[in-house]
Amino acid sequence: MRAFAYASPRSLDEAIALLDGAGDGHAGGTRLLAGGTDLLTLMQADLIAPERLVDIKRLAELDDRIEDGAEGLTIGALATLAELEEDPFVQSRYPILAEAAGLAATPQLRNMATLGGNLLQRPRCWYFRDSRVHCWLKGGDLCYARGGENQHHALFDVSPCVAVHPSDPAVALLALDARVRLRGPSGEREISLGSFFAPPEDGRRKETTQADNEVIVAVRIPPRHADARGVYLKAMERKAWAFALVSVAAVLRLEAGRIAEVSVALGGVAPAPWHARDAEQVLVGAESSADLFARAADAALTGAGALAKNGYKLPLAKALLRRALADLTGQPVD
Amino acid sequence: MAANGFQPVTLTVNGSDYPIMVEPRRTLVDALRHDLALTGTKKVCAMGDCGACTVIVDGRAMYSCLLLAVDCAGRAITTIEGLAHGNNLSPLQEAFVASDGFQCGFCTSGQIMSLHALLQAHPHPSDEEIARAVTGNICRCGAYANIVKAGREAAEAMARQQEA
Incomplete structure (x- = not known):
């Protein structure tokens, strides 16, 4: 790991001022340090070489509180995945989020990794993670996964990059219509998770729309009907300590046998967590049945296409979604 | 700064x-x-x-x-x-010896620390909780079965100690 300076500012504004004009920390620049589980691996692999790390764990303005209130559930950016997984209120009211946090990484990483950092982690694509490969996402000309080893890669071709977003909680939070509170030099703004994430594009080769001098302060889940239920299902190559091949988060409320509201998000299929609006349109207002779920699963993958080596993800995603919907509506899994 | x-x-x-x-x-x-x-x-x-x-x-x-x-x-x-007190190994360390919970030994201190953290927080874990506690510790010798067994035996030994 290359040498860097370590700063412990006394206020969040001071930390943000250090970010101002410092670039994105790829070569030189400043990066924020919270849990460090992704940042230090990027630095160990020499993918980034910031000149300065700014410790934000001890700032009074940032916290790890998980609080329910009139505005819904607010989760401080410093809450660890372990705290999310173990929080009794999250377990009882948002089991989908506790499940997603608990299925991520390992106990040690969950004890270290913060929710803010989890949303900001970079993809696991082996070309991206190899410092010898100057891929498009790192400022190069080519995405080597497109014509290469792409068995873990995206089904939705929405960016020059076909890496998939690695977060589990992000998929559950997208299905929960979560919002991200960001603080920058001119104050705070709150945006939907759906607009916080965006497939990388020319001029913004990263997975979020967060400005380089903004800090995630909190994530908020707006209040929802008490009868809504959610589930997070994750397909992995092994039973633990693996990133999702495909994951499904679904939140659904039944009213007199009909689906009154539904939200579906997919992980492992795109460079950003994927909001499956087409599936929601098929489902909402309809009476639950295996046939309906099959049509919703087909709709969820509208526009998806396999690369040479990831075709297995199409039936996998559909099967996971059918299973999630059956689970939430008490239908038998066919 | x-x-x-x-x-x-x-x-x-x-x-x-x-x-x-x-x-x-x-x-x-x-x-x-x-x-x-x-x-x-x-x-x-x-x-x-x-x-x-x-x-x-x-x-x-x-x-x-x-x-x-x-x-x-x-x-x-x-x-x-x-973990040890002088030459006296902790119950968990004793359990690793008794259960043959290691082969080359390179992952062992990490395995023991993960299980120690579990037993401190949850003195009466289920087998599933024990296995889950070491999901972040890779053993290339493949001693997993005996690592989990050591965790189980340590939990039982600690429970016995508490009763005595």
Whole structure:
């Protein structure tokens, strides 16, 4: 790991001022340090070489509180995945989020990794993670996964990059219509998770729309009907300590046998967590049945296409979604 | 603001304070091994993939390869050296010997620290909880079955101790 300076500012504004004009920390620049589980691996692999790390764990303005209130559930950016997984209120009211946090990484990483950092982690694509490969996402000309080893890669071709977003909680939070509170030099703004994430594009080769001098302060889940239920299902190559091949988060409320509201998000299929609006349109207002779920699963993958080596993800995603919907509506899994 | 170069930090490891000078890039595992000569904590991947470097920080198992030493000031760190009392191994260490919970031994201190953290927080774990506690510790010899058995036997031994 290359040498860097370590700063412990006394206020969040001071930390943000250090970010101002410092670039994105790829070569030189400043990066924020919270849990460090992704940042230090990027630095160990020499993918980034910031000149300065700014410790934000001890700032009074940032916290790890998980609080329910009139505005819904607010989760401080410093809450660890372990705290999310173990929080009794999250377990009882948002089991989908506790499940997603608990299925991520390992106990040690969950004890270290913060929710803010989890949303900001970079993809696991082996070309991206190899410092010898100057891929498009790192400022190069080519995405080597497109014509290469792409068995873990995206089904939705929405960016020059076909890496998939690695977060589990992000998929559950997208299905929960979560919002991200960001603080920058001119104050705070709150945006939907759906607009916080965006497939990388020319001029913004990263997975979020967060400005380089903004800090995630909190994530908020707006209040929802008490009868809504959610589930997070994750397909992995092994039973633990693996990133999702495909994951499904679904939140659904039944009213007199009909689906009154539904939200579906997919992980492992795109460079950003994927909001499956087409599936929601098929489902909402309809009476639950295996046939309906099959049509919703087909709709969820509208526009998806396999690369040479990831075709297995199409039936996998559909099967996971059918299973999630059956689970939430008490239908038998066919 | 901190400048490049060395800076002072006091690490609190196994109840003792160790004032040292480190570069900010010094990871906790390197500080433990090289600055404190506590070589029971092993460094293998240095990327948070294998778990060999697991230590307990403020009661939680963590990868010491992904923590900066400068970031650990004021935090209570427990390493494998902190478990035995003199020549008396802890019940968990005894259980690893009795259950044949290791072969080459390189992952062992990490496995033990993960299970120690579990048993401190949940003295009566289920088999599933024991297996889950070591999902972040890879054993390339494949001693997993006996590692979980050691966790089970340690939990039982600790329960017996409590009754006595």
